[in-house]
Amino acid sequence: MKRNVFGALMTLIVAATIAAPVVHAQSQISLTANIPFAFSVDGKALPAGDYEVRDVGLRATLIETKDGSDHALGVYSYAGPSKPGESKLVFHRVGDRYFLAEIWSNSRGQGLSVPESKMEKEMTASNRANGGGGAETVIVALR
Numbered sequence: 137m138k139r140n141v142f143g144a145l146m147t148l149i150v151a152a153t154i155a156a157p158v159v160h161a162q163s164q165i166s167l168t169a170n171i172p173f174a175f176s177v178d179g180k181a182l183p184a185g186d187y188e189v190r191d192v193g194l195r196a197t198l199i200e201t202k203d204g205s206d207h208a209l210g211v212y213s214y215a216g217p218s219k220p221g222e223s224k225l226v227f228h229r230v231g232d233r234y235f236l237a238e239i240w241s242n243s244r245g246q247g248l249s250v251p252e253s254k255m256e257k258e259m260t261a262s263n264r265a266n267g268g269g270g271a272e273t274v275i276v277a278l279r
Contacts (some may be wrong), residue, residue, distance in 0.1 A: 165243040166190040167223055167278040168202075175227060175234035177208045179253045189225070189278060191244050199236070212239065215247035223278035228252075228271035230259040235271075241278065 166188045173184050177199060186202040195214065200207035218240045226238035235256040240247040252260075260271055 167241060167243065169225055169276050169278050171225070171276055173234050175236055176253060176255065177236040177250060178210050179255065180208050182206050182208060189239065189241070191241065195248060197239055197248060210250065212248035212250050215240075215249040218242055218245055218247050225276045225278060227274040227276065228256065228260075229274050230256060230263055230271045233259060234274065237271075237273075 167190075169187050169189060171184055171187055175182055175184075182199070183201070183206060188198075188200050188202060190198045190200070192198050192209070193211070196209065196211045198207060198209050215238055220242065222240050223242045224240045225236060226240070227234045228237045229235075233255075235253060236250050237252075238247055238249055256271075264270065
């Protein structure tokens with residue numbers, strides 16, 4: 137009996153912990169972007185398409201396809217204050233792969249830096265070793 141009550145209580149606590157950020161995220165301002173290429177963020181591959189970018193905490197950001205089928209949630213480091221009218225996503229292109237590098241949002245008033253994934257570091261090093269340059273910067277507007 138005690139085991140069942142404890143299990144039910146733990147389930148309730150986990151459900152409340154998960155639901156609280158989701159409810160909070162829905163009340164935040166969301167920006168949209170049409171990203172014309174597949175990309176990686178925090179080691180997760182996401183397809184090309186229309187995305188919503190939402191602040192879900194001081195430095196936490198949810199990046200989700202409009203249909204909700206794919207998403208990435210991460211906590212990123214401060215990159216500096218944003219300039220007026222500067223809402224954008226900054227990607228690094230290495231070879232034929234794109235990696236999210238920065239998120240700049242007027243609604244937040246600051247930019248966030250996404251750490252390089254292991255794959256991005258390896259591809260950049262390999263590209264340089266083969267006589268190529270570093271990553272190319274690609275910018276996509278947030279609306």
